[in-house]
Structure formats: structure tokens, C-alpha cells
Amino acid sequence: MKQILCLSNEPWSSSPGRTQQLIARLKDTQILYFSPFAGRNDRFAGPKGRQVRPNVTAYSLPPLPLHLQERYGALFRLERRRLGRFVADRAARHRFREPLLWTTNPEHVHLLDDLDYGGLVYDCDRDWEDLPPAWEGSLAQAADVVFAASPLLKQRLAPCSSNIALLPNGVNFPLFSSPDSSPRPRTHGPVLGWEGTIWEDLDLEPLLYAARMRPDWTFLLVGRQEDNPLLPRLRRLENVILAGPKPLSELPEWLHRCDVFLNFVREDRPYEDVVASRLYEYLSTGKPVVSMLWPDQVERFPDVVYAAYDDQEFLTLCQHALTEAPGFVSQRRRSHAAAAAWPRRAAEVARILGMAGLL
Secondary structure (H helix, E strand, O other), X not given: OEEEEEEOOOOOOOOOOHHHHHHOOOOOEEEEEEEOOOOOOOOOOOOOOEEEEOOEXXXXXXXXXXXXXXXXXXXXXXXXXXXXXXXXXHHHHOOOOOOEEEEOOHHHHHHHHHOOOOEEEEEEOOOOOOOOHHHHHHHHHHOOEEEEOOHHHHHHHHHHOOOEEEOOOOXXXXXXXXXXXXXXXXXXXXXXXXXXOEOOOEOOHHHHHHHHHOOOOEEEEEOOEOOOOOHHHHHOOOOEEEEEOOOHHHHHHHHOOOOEEEEOOEOOOOOOOOOOHHHHHHHHHOOOEEEEOOOOOOOOOOOOOXXXXXXXXXXXXXXXXXXXXXXOOHHHHHHHHHHOEHHHHHHHHHXXXXXXXXX
């Protein structure tokens, strides 16, 4: 049985993210899963961790001093060594010997010297522009295999590694593709929906424009809300519903209330080309999707997604999407989503790691 030490960016959850979706599907493995300290109520904190599956034990790393940067020199290195020793001690207690080390953050490069591992994977699913580029470069250079979630990420890491594989995000296809049999609540007109975190920098201007121009439409936003400057104005509109975050098990029901799905850009990420799992969830339903893009951006799924570049075009395409013939391209949308199902992504990971002699 292969042993895997996983250093993740997010805690083990009933609403799993990319890392959990991938490694939990690798067969015949024993996994120690480490994530950053999540505060006073962190259920994985402490020396014993928690067994979340028969083959998976989850731990939280010890908390670090706030704003501890590399410029602090000796203190920075001391704290990183403390984290490394914590992971190494838990690995020894579980009798891990030269496991596969799975990393997800450039900061993990500082733990490598304190860990005993037989192979190294770096899974890059975002642009770490707030961290020194040398960290990610060193981690990618040391890794036996690098996975990149988008073509631009792969291109950026290419000078640091000759063994990079493109591995886009995925989706729980059976969960989101199953038709919802529950009765739909009454709403005012058609429902256009967004699912996901409403980030502070999420550009909601197209939504505000459309909601004001079409008071006969209902706009449903499901997800956690940050301090976005347009939220106060949206809350004052009677045709905008801010439903807040929902458990993964309830998300399909909420999505099936929508006639059209919406996708927006984040203002501080004009060059990001990572396809969010949210888009694959939309496509799983087979329903129309209208997506905002940057001026020079090209839509990854032009055959099944309506691409808008300004507020007026966004409104026009929403109107077109609402009048789309039933079943027009719904099966093609589902086919795109089915190809991105997490079991397929995990099978590709297993194949690549097997060819590299790491699994």
C-alpha cells in the first residue's frame, strides 16, 4: 500500500476541494492529510488528528505568527522548521517511510529539508502572485511531477520542470447532472443564478446592470459573501436573492431552480485561465451559461457557453439564453462536464504517477 503525505491548502471537508477530490480517489493508499490551522474551533488541531476515512488521517498544522515573512530571517526559518518537524513526527508515528509527498502551495518548499519522502508532487491550481516567485520555482524544480490546472500555469512553470502535466479542475458529475424532482419555489419571472464565493473583487457590475434593466427577472446568488462593494446596492433590489452558503448536498437543488447560469470575473485576476469547478457544475445540468470575459480573453467552451465582454452584451446574451431551444446543446454541455468528472481526473493522476514510478 502506497503512503502519501499531503500538504493541502484547505481542511478535510464534506464539501471537498480539488486536493481532497484527487488524492481520496487514489487506490490502495494510506494518507496523512495536513492543512493550515483554521482557528480556535479547528476540529483537526492537536497531536492526534482525526481519522476521516479508513485510510485517511487529517491533521491541522500548528498556528504560525501572523504576517511572518521571509525577511524575518532566523524567526521565519525557525517557524517553518517547527512545521516540518510536526509533519515528520506524525509521519513517524504512523510508520511512514519514504512516502509520496503531495504539495499544493509554494510555501511548502520550506518544509522539504525536514521531511523524508520518496517522491515529490506539486499540484498548482492558481497563480501565487502574492508569494515570491523563487519559492514556486524551487518547489517545481524539486518535484518529480508537476500538475498545472491551466495552460497559462503550465507555461509559467515550464522553465522550472520538464515533467509538467495539464490537469484542469473537475466536478462531481453524478451529483450535479441528476435531475431535481423537488418542486420549484415560485419566483418572479425566469431565474438567473450564480454559485460560489462572492469575492471582494468579483465584478458584479454586469449583474447590477441586468437586474436594474430587467426587474421581471430574478437573480439568485448562492455562496459565501465577502465585503464586495456592490452587495449593498444589490440587496436593495427586490429581484435579487442572496441565499448565502449552502452545503454541497443542497447545491444541486438550488442550481436546478435556475434557468440560466452566470459567471463573472475577478478584477485582480485579468489573466487567470483556470476553469473553476463552478463552471463544470453549471455544464453538468445542461442549462445555458452566460460568462463575462476580459477584452482579450477567449472562452474555453465557445460551443456551449455564451461569452460577453460588456454589460450590454451580457444582458443581450442572457435574453438569448432564456430563449434557447430546449435540448439545443444541453447534451454537449453535459459531455464537457462528464469528461471533467473527478474520477477521470484522479485516474489521469494515477496513470501519470504510475508511469513516473511514484505510485
